Amino acid sequence: MGTTEWAISVEFDTESALTASQLDALSDLGDLENVTVARRGGGGCTLLDTRAGDPLQAAEELVQLGAKWAAEIDVRAYMVGVRVMTSEQAEADALAPSVPALASAADAADLLGVSRQRVHQLSKQHPRFPAPIAHVAIGPLWTVDAIQWFASIWERRSGRPPKSRIA
Amino acid sequence: MAEDIDKLIRWAESQGWRVEIDNNGYRRFFAPDGEYVVRYPATPSNPRRRLLDVVTATRRYGLPWPAPSRAEQRADRRRIAKEENSGHD
Numbered sequence: 001m002g003t004t005e006w007a008i009s010v011e012f013d014t015e016s017a018l019t020a021s022q023l024d025a026l027s028d029l030g031d032l033e034n035v036t037v038a039r040r041g042g043g044g045c046t047l048l049d050t051r052a053g054d055p056l057q058a059a060e061e062l063v064q065l066g067a068k069w070a071a072e073i074d075v076r077a078y079m080v081g082v083r084v085m086t087s088e089q090a091e092a093d094a095l096a097p098s099v100p101a102l103a104s105a106a107d108a109a110d111l112l113g114v115s116r117q118r119v120h121q122l123s124k125q126h127p128r129f130p131a132p133i134a135h136v137a138i139g140p141l142w143t144v145d146a147i148q149w150f151a152s153i154w155e156r157r158s159g160r161p162p163k164s165r166i167a
Numbered sequence: 168m169a170e171d172i173d174k175l176i177r178w179a180e181s182q183g184w185r186v187e188i189d190n191n192g193y194r195r196f197f198a199p200d201g202e203y204v205v206r207y208p209a210t211p212s213n214p215r216r217r218l219l220d221v222v223t224a225t226r227r228y229g230l231p232w233p234a235p236s237r238a239e240q241r242a243d244r245r246r247i248a249k250e251e252n253s254g255h256d
Contacts, residue, residue, distance in 0.1 A: 009223070020203040027206055034212060038205035038224030046227065048220040050213075087216075094222045101234035144234075 006055040007090030010062045011081040012070065013044040022073055029069045035062070044077065055084045101144040102133070108147045112154075128153060171218055172207055179230055196225055204228045
């Protein structure tokens, strides 16, 4: 088994938002160590690195590097978070969708093997049909996962409903 | 890998981000709010890792990352099936 590589990110808050030139100065220092430096939403910055060996020691080293670099450019920085995961997990997280796959009525019809009209009918009448996640000009949108879940639990009955069910 | 960073740039720009290439060849990513967020070096020593770092940084700053389209999913399935078949030869 090869040596595990660890993806480490350390988040720093700063007293005031970093200027573009401060971020560039930190990035220049980061480049010397192959560390990526990025602005955090809400202020401060994140240091991203991948290292082999003891993950906690590697995280500690990155925290110290960040504090040292901030001091070098006269920025007061406070560590507010550390994330450590295997590089494989970090890659999977980085590339995982943050927006779910969506389906219009036409897409849902395609996934369920019915007409669009039937999708609208099911959405109004079937108690377990998923609620739409959004409504746009073309109509409701569902997540593909929800439609696939419905397909898995839907007991289809062909033909007309029995007379007793017709009002 | 250059293709991958170009693909990321095209996606980011389609979502209102701005990407500038400076005199040193850095690709500098600016969020829709105008903030400079991260840069990608001209000649990174580990391009794959740097690309993933930029993806992580831009996503954490709010760049949405969609599920692959159904056409892309079909293409992926075809590619995987082809690789599996060629592995059996």
